[in-house]
Amino acid sequence: MPKITLSDHQPFSLDQTLGCGQVFRWDRAEDGWWYGIVKDKAIKIRQDGSILVFKGATTTFIRNYFSLDLDLKEVIKSIDQDPFIHAAIGSCTGLRLVRQPPWECLISYICSTNSNIPTIRRRIASLAEQFGKAIEFEGRTYYTFPNPTSIACEGNEGLTLCKLGYRQPYVFGTSCSVTDERQWEERIRRLPYDDARKELMTLHGVGPKAADCILLFAFQKYEAFPVDVWIRRIMQRNYIRNLDLDAGLTNRDYNRIRGFAREHFGDYCGYAQEYLYAARNG
């Protein structure tokens, strides 16, 4: 099986990275192997100290997916601006943002609104099972994430089994308007953060939070700072005390939090967001 040996200036934790909640299609087996589907590949991977062992993808693919080329030490140095974030970073050593496939990421975050993570995972697995392509891998069947046409062709009714609730027409509508996922991906990718954000928010079911997640997780726009209920609570308690707790998160509050984070944590504030989120129960 192919291996990657991590160097000293390449901090990486597979468990932190896949377990922090940024991805929905990976599972950790009892024996320490992680199994996941990325694009058209079923992959298994495990970490033994500084050695990564994997199957189902090339070394280049794994390096790119896990952002092993990113100088994480420098990123952390730049966001480590106060004792609170310092503690969060310390409790999630080796956490890296992965490079998610954009189309799957888009639909995932449309499905994520006001739902807990197990529910989101079930919805995405259901979409893949209904409309994706089956892959056999080590005696098990996995399903690729379906392209826009596969989802749209089934019609709105065909989505009912996926139990998306009110998100169903959003997933359907977005699958109809993004007919060519690669063309869509390239168009978003060459836009700067603000323009890409506006463009994403024209899609039905994509608000500020989902747009920021997609930009951060799929397009590596690290200046994005997604504000969900957890982040809002953390920011309110530890950084911006004069926010009204009982009011719903208004667009103004969202932008205040986002603006503060961008100023306070800098160009890689998205990384700060992920450390704060991952350490939320710690």
Place this chain on the structure above:
DNA sequence: GACCAGGAAGAGT
């Protein structure tokens, strides 16, 4: 801006 719908499943009591 305030309010509410849509809706399934986890978490806590």
Place this chain on the structure above:
DNA sequence: ACTCTTCATGGT
């Protein structure tokens, strides 16, 4: 069994 919460968004 019951209530509250959940990686929010869109429409009125």
